[in-house]
Amino acid sequence: MPTPKSKVSNGGAISAFVETSVNPEREQVFNAFRQWGYLEGDLDPLGFLRPRPTPELQIEGEYAREARAIYSSTIGLEINHIYNPERRRWIYEQMESPDSEVTEKAQARILDLLIRADIFEQVMQQRYLGSKRFSLEGVTALIPLVDELLDTGSRLGATELVMGMSHRGRLNVIAHVAKRSPEEIFAGFEDVDPRSVLGSGDVKYHMGATGEYTTYSGNKVHIHLVSNPSHLEAVDPVTVGRTRAKQDRTGEGGREKYLPLLVHGDAAFAGQGILAETMNYADLPGYTVGGTIHVVVNNLLGFTTSYVEEHSTRFAACIARRQSIPIFHVNGEDVDAVVRVARLATEYRYRFGTDVVIDLIGYRRHGHSEVDDPTITQPLLYKKIKEHPPLWEIYADDIGATDAQAQAAAIKAEFESSQKDAGKITKKPLMRDLPNYWDQYYGGLHKQEFEVETGISIEELSELTSHLTTYPAGFHIHPKVKKLLEQRAEMGTGKRPVDYGMAEALAFASLAKAGIPVRLSGQDSRRGTFNQRHSVLIDIENENEYVPLENIAPGQARCGIHNSTLSEPGVLGFEYGYSRDYPEALVLWEAQFGDFVNVAQAIIDQFISAGEAKWNLLSGVVMLLPHGYEGQGPEHSSARIERFIQLAAKHNIQIAQPSNAAQYFHLLRRQALRHWRKPLVVFTPKSMLRHADASSPIADFTRANFQNVIPDNEVEQADRILVCTGKIGHELQAERKKRKDTSTAIVFLEQLYPFPEKELVAEFARHGDKGEIVWVQEEPANMGALFNMLPRLQRIAGNRHVLSVKRSSSASPATGSAKAHEVEQKTLLTLAFTTKG
Ligand SMILES: Cc1ncc(C[n+]2csc(CCOP(=O)(O)OP(=O)(O)O)c2C)c(N)n1
Numbered sequence: 001m002p003t004p005k006s007k008v009s010n011g012g013a014i015s016a017f018v019e020t021s022v023n024p025e026r027e028q029v030f031n032a033f034r035q036w037g038y039l040e041g042d043l044d045p046l047g048f049l050r051p052r053p054t055p056e057l058q059i060e061g062e063y064a065r066e067a068r069a070i071y072s073s074t075i076g077l078e079i080n081h082i083y084n085p086e087r088r089r090w091i092y093e094q095m096e097s098p099d100s101e102v103t104e105k106a107q108a109r110i111l112d113l114l115i116r117a118d119i120f121e122q123v124m125q126q127r128y129l130g131s132k133r134f135s136l137e138g139v140t141a142l143i144p145l146v147d148e149l150l151d152t153g154s155r156l157g158a159t160e161l162v163m164g165m166s167h168r169g170r171l172n173v174i175a176h177v178a179k180r181s182p183e184e185i186f187a188g189f190e191d192v193d194p195r196s197v198l199g200s201g202d203v204k205y206h207m208g209a210t211g212e213y214t215t216y217s218g219n220k221v222h223i224h225l226v227s228n229p230s231h232l233e234a235v236d237p238v239t240v241g242r243t244r245a246k247q248d249r250t251g252e253g254g255r256e257k258y259l260p261l262l263v264h265g266d267a268a269f270a271g272q273g274i275l276a277e278t279m280n281y282a283d284l285p286g287y288t289v290g291g292t293i294h295v296v297v298n299n300l301l302g303f304t305t306s307y308v309e310e311h312s313t314r315f316a317a318c319i320a321r322r323q324s325i326p327i328f329h330v331n332g333e334d335v336d337a338v339v340r341v342a343r344l345a346t347e348y349r350y351r352f353g354t355d356v357v358i359d360l361i362g363y364r365r366h367g368h369s370e371v372d373d374p375t376i377t378q379p380l381l382y383k384k385i386k387e388h389p390p391l392w393e394i395y396a397d398d399i400g401a402t403d404a405q406a407q408a409a410a411i412k413a414e415f416e417s418s419q420k421d422a423g424k425i426t427k428k429p430l431m432r433d434l435p436n437y438w439d440q441y442y443g444g445l446h447k448q449e450f451e452v453e454t455g456i457s458i459e460e461l462s463e464l465t466s467h468l469t470t471y472p473a474g475f476h477i478h479p480k481v482k483k484l485l486e487q488r489a490e491m492g493t494g495k496r497p498v499d500y501g502m503a504e505a506l507a508f509a510s511l512a513k514a515g516i517p518v519r520l521s522g523q524d525s526r527r528g529t530f531n532q533r534h535s536v537l538i539d540i541e542n543e544n545e546y547v548p549l550e551n552i553a554p555g556q557a558r559c560g561i562h563n564s565t566l567s568e569p570g571v572l573g574f575e576y577g578y579s580r581d582y583p584e585a586l587v588l589w590e591a592q593f594g595d596f597v598n599v600a601q602a603i604i605d606q607f608i609s610a611g612e613a614k615w616n617l618l619s620g621v622v623m624l625l626p627h628g629y630e631g632q633g634p635e636h637s638s639a640r641i642e643r644f645i646q647l648a649a650k651h652n653i654q655i656a657q658p659s660n661a662a663q664y665f666h667l668l669r670r671q672a673l674r675h676w677r678k679p680l681v682v683f684t685p686k687s688m689l690r691h692a693d694a695s696s697p698i699a700d701f702t703r704a705n706f707q708n709v710i711p712d713n714e715v716e717q718a719d720r721i722l723v724c725t726g727k728i729g730h731e732l733q734a735e736r737k738k739r740k741d742t743s744t745a746i747v748f749l750e751q752l753y754p755f756p757e758k759e760l761v762a763e764f765a766r767h768g769d770k771g772e773i774v775w776v777q778e779e780p781a782n783m784g785a786l787f788n789m790l791p792r793l794q795r796i797a798g799n800r801h802v803l804s805v806k807r808s809s810s811a812s813p814a815t816g817s818a819k820a821h822e823v824e825q826k827t828l829l830t831l832a833f834t835t836k837g
């Protein structure tokens with residue numbers, strides 16, 4: 001709602017505050033309430049969260065009366081943890097100035113929103129008894145809250161709200177924030193088109209939605225509600241990453257235009273670590289979105305669990321105290337206070353560019369879902385709730401609206417008519433539009449026509465190399481880095497074989513030069529865990545930075561390499577989100593070791609591998625996962641190839657292990673240049689990073705394509721064909737040489753999925769049809785790609801026997817002893833050449 005000018009641009013107001021602050025007695029009293037007032041606040045509509053008597057507040061007198069009315073009221077301000085005094089002061093100033101008058105027109109709008117929110121739920125309840133809708137009733141003030149947030153946001157520059165939320169009230173938000181027609185939403189309950197989604201699709205309260213919102217002031221804001229899995233809070237980093245991509249696409253002004261909003265449940269907010277990971281990078285340059293507004297839809301319950309069992313803190317929102325950001329607790333039944341807090345929080349976000357938390361405290365009118373009976377676990381609470389009127393009735397009384405009942409009846413009739421119309425819809429509504437930057441990109445099964453050439457000319461390689469290996473005059477380079485750059489200069493000009501680090505730099509540089517943005521983030525990714533990347537040069541005298549990849553050509557695209565926070569799900573979720581709104585870019589996430597990728601399993605399972613099947617939403621995100629058995633123990637060996645292979649179906653993802661530097665180069669370029677947008681999982685090398693056997697001659701960079709299968713051209717008509725991926729293949733080649741073996745072929749399967757059957761059949765055919773095919777892997781028998789490869793190889797083996805060589809089944813991926821590792825590895829190599837069926 002409109003605010004007095006002084007509240008938005010209030011340099012003057014702050015000085016007024018300073019003036020009133022000179023009365024030391026008043027200041028002392030106020031300070032006590034500013035700090036602790038929220039503990040005695042009237043924050044819970046049902047009164048279960050009792051005010052906490054606080055010694056500092058046991059003060060009487062005029063100032064105490066005044067301060068108590070502000071700080072121990074229906075708004076509880078928790079900001080003692082904010083470091084910046086001017087930010088605290090700004091908030092105190094806002095709290096201590098009278099709130100703007102809510103006009104009659106604004107009250108009517110709020111009442112209408114409240115009635116709609118409640119009646120919408122009731123109509124669904126009547127018609128679809130027994131199906132889950134996760135009613136908003138009890139916290140319906142969320143709708144006027146978002147209404148105000150959009151009004152204030154749009155006045156400060158927002159043109160799009162990027163919103164992530166879970167189940168609670170989602171259908172209501174789709175109707176009343178994303179403004180999808182009730183018919184569409186009701187049609188979701190009718191399940192009109194089951195045949196179209198056999199084995200795929202998602203439930204109605206997970207689907208994303210887009211729409212247009214008209215604010216109170218008449219501004220239009222595009223709404224983008226992000227698709228979301230059941231896994232609570234998993235959508236947080238995805239929403240933030242999506243926002244960042246939209247902001248980056250826009251360039252200047254992006255932070256103002258795209259406003260992120262995350263709506264959380266109280267139990268989830270307190271309990272799920274991924275939220276803490278997401279908040280932790282909120283202010284870091286590589287990840288910031290200029291502040292996310294968080295709303296905790298706090299019904300003081302998580303399913304059957306009461307708030308005292310949910311968290312060790314007084315409020316679920318307390319986890320946010322780690323950040324230097326405000327937490328506004330607000331009684332969800334004082335709607336004017338809710339609206340005021342929404343305005344304050346939004347202004348704060350725009351003024352200071354940080355996250356803000358609104359803790360909207362209400363209750364839950366029904367069970368967790370509507371098929372659940374809450375009187376079994378919270379009998380007294382639900383007795384009270386049963387007698388408690390809906391919020392719109394309370395608000396109507398407060399503002400003296402006499403025709404609210406008639407209004408509610410009219411709105412009910414409106415929804416009931418929509419429901420009848422929903423029955424006529426015969427195709428499941430989509431509820432969203434895709435931005436046009438997706439027009440050029442495809443999902444579905446792979447087609448040969450998607451392929452593109454990925455090689456570049458010797459001249460271009462040489463030119464890119466000159467930019468990658470030079471730095472400004474006067475830059476004090478570290479001697480080790482100097483040497484590395486000298487070696488890279490030789491690599492790029494054909495004087496020495498190219499290693500992985502240089503191959504990657506050439507891939508990134510060539511793409512950026514061609515206008516394709518590159519974004520890579522991961523732990524220590526700027527230098528590279530294995531000292532292999534050195535994407536940022538650091539002056540040893542002043543720590544100034546120089547990024548060769550940003551200095552390839554005038555007008556090049558952005559090439560940003562970021563050291564991430566020490567998080568896997570938070571950062572991978574962000575990069576997945578980023579890829580969702582930047583299909584043109586090559587977006588990569590790198591694990592420190594592939595072993596740590598399982599910390600992010602929910603992002604992989606719920607978004608990366610299933611996003612297309614569930615929501616028809618594509619992503620080209622790349623995961624770089626260092627993998628290989630090198631005697632470094634159970635947690636520095638395996639990126640769990642088996643997990644990814646198991647997730648692969650219907651060409652949902654690509655899984656590759658490039659065995660040499662040029663292959664890595666072509667794979668990265670293919671991912672960016674093809675318009676087939678599929679997540680790519682790359683098992684990357686560790687010990688092979690600089691190994692001569694895995695380095696490539698410069699000529700291989702001019703070759704046309706990535707090879708899904710590398711044939712063995714050294715052996716003709718082999719008796720035995722070893723099929724393998726990555727490092728073990730190089731070790732097998734060395735073993736073959738040692739044995740002076742001339743009858744064993746070693747074939748590298750560079751792409752595990754989609755399985756390159758045609759290429760493999762062709763390679764087998766070159767060797768006739770006698771002898772054995774042996775799948776060789778480093779991983780134990782219950783891990784790696786074995787279980788998936790054996791039936792595939794058997795199908796194409798013809799007359800050959802299919803055997804396998806692997807470590808014995810094991811509960812742990814690898815031994816902790818380097819010596820035991822060596823013995824095992826030697827045994828594998830011997831068996832590969834000797835095992836018989
Ligand atoms: C990661 C995860 N764990 C468990 C669940 C099962 N679950 C669904 S809703 C819910 C309770 C959520 O409580 P809260 O966050 O307070 O939201 P509310 O339903 O009260 O709005 C639980 C445990 C889940 N969906 N996701």
Ligand SMILES: [Mg+2]
Nearest residue numbers: 266299301302
């Ligand atoms: Mg809850």
